[in-house]
Amino acid sequence: MSNHRVLILEDQPFQRGFLANMFNAAPGIATDTCGDAAHAVEMCHWRRYDLVVTDLMMPGVDGIQFIQALAAQEHRPMLALVSSASQRMMASARLMAESLGITVLGILPKPVGPADVGELLAQLELASADAAPASTAAEAPIVASRERLCEAISGGQITAWFQPKKSLDSGLVVAAEALVRWRHPEHGTLQAGRFLPLIQQHGLEPALLRHILKASVQAQARWREQGFRIPVSINLPPHLLERSSLPDELLELTLAHGGVPADLCFELMESSTTHHVSDYYAGACRLRMKGFGLAQDDFGQGLSSVHNLVSTPFTEVKIDRALVRGCARDPALHSALATVIALGSKLGLNIVAEGVETDAELATLRRLGCNQVQGFLISRAIPAETFGALLDQEKAAHRHTDLGHPDTRATR
Incomplete structure (x- = not known):
């Protein structure tokens, strides 16, 4: 597996640590954690993450506002949504993120298990492999008469x-x-x-x-x-x-x-x-x-x-x-x-x-x-x-x- 940097945004300390332990157990994964969405936006500005795993239901700046702020940045990491919110709300959040140009790798209902993390990281590996040629295609539009x-x-x-x-x-x-x-x-x-x-x-x-x-x-x-x-x-x-x-x-x-x-x-x-x-x-x-x-x-x-x-x-x-x-x-x-x-x-x-x-x-x-x-x-x-x-x-x-x-x- 390639080396990837992952940011986990979760306001509950126990859940945050639990998720971090599962991601850190995978080879080639470096994990940062954050409990505040506004701070997480700043972290994404200063450090390039391959994947952000975020909750939706958070005090202050919630997960939806975080995704909107993330979409305004030059580098947009891929996203995974982890929440106890309803499936319909999660699906709506996904559509919102994708409409803003963010790739959503998965929607994981709580509680998240090791198998869920393994599948998500497999998706990250596949998406990263596809990203190399895709980045070339995302260059300046072709100009032709x-x-x-x-x-x-x-x-x-x-x-x-x-x-x-x-x-x-x-x-x-x-x-x-x-x-x-x-x-x-x-x-x-x-x-x-x-x-x-x-x-x-x-x-x-x-x-x-x-x-x-x-x-x-x-x-x-x-x-x-x-x-x-x-x-x-x-x-x-x-x-x-x-x-x-x-x-x-x-x-x-x-x-x-x-x-x-x-x-x-x-x-x-x-x-x-x-x-x-x-x-x-x-x-x-x-x-x-x-x-x-x-x-x-x-x-x-x-x-x-x-x-x-x-x-x-x-x-x-x-x-x-x-x-x-x-x-x-x-x-x-x-x-x-x-x-x-x-x-x-x-x-x-x-x-x-x-x-x-x-x-x-x-x-x-x-x-x-x-x-x-x-x-x-x-x-x-x-x-x-x-x-x-x-x-x-x-x-x-x-x-x-x-x-x-x-x-x-x-x-x-």
């Missing part, structure tokens, strides 16, 4: 990478989500957040959508040559449905490159919507009439609603990671997740959980009847050729272990 972006799209620098989706029934990779990446000649491989705002600003979302669709169909053709039929999901900002000809254009492009509409699913993102609701429903219906799949993305966050889920001809529902993360420990999240999965099943939808990062979350989703999962526990997004190699490796391993599961991905 419309002409430069068009060249990057047409020249294939901006293209699709694919994140695998695994079946919880067979344990095999059965689908993928296309995620946009830019292989920048100067800045390396950039994730979408670095340049999508520029794509939107310059009105290039339709061009990017067509480009990702073409790249996805071409990748599917290569995978079919290997013997695999892999459906691919593609993000579609709903405001593009204001263009009434979009479904026709997408179908024409798909068929022109040898694609199969049934093997493509458009995920309607919740980051935008149409000015008039009729355009949304008209576009959704026409996409389904053309044979494409349709998914409600990010269900459980933001604008997504049960009404929209039952009123739109979706074939799939993507459960947002906000409902997945911590579902194995949080009874409220567990109940909400069970309700969403049960509703999706009754509606006949394929149910996909995104953002799966732990074995405990995976086991919970399997017990609740979720169909597919994606997330860092399975794989990050990878280039199409790497995805093909992954399929071959998995098929070879599957045959070797002779688990008896049929390979539903193979072309017939």
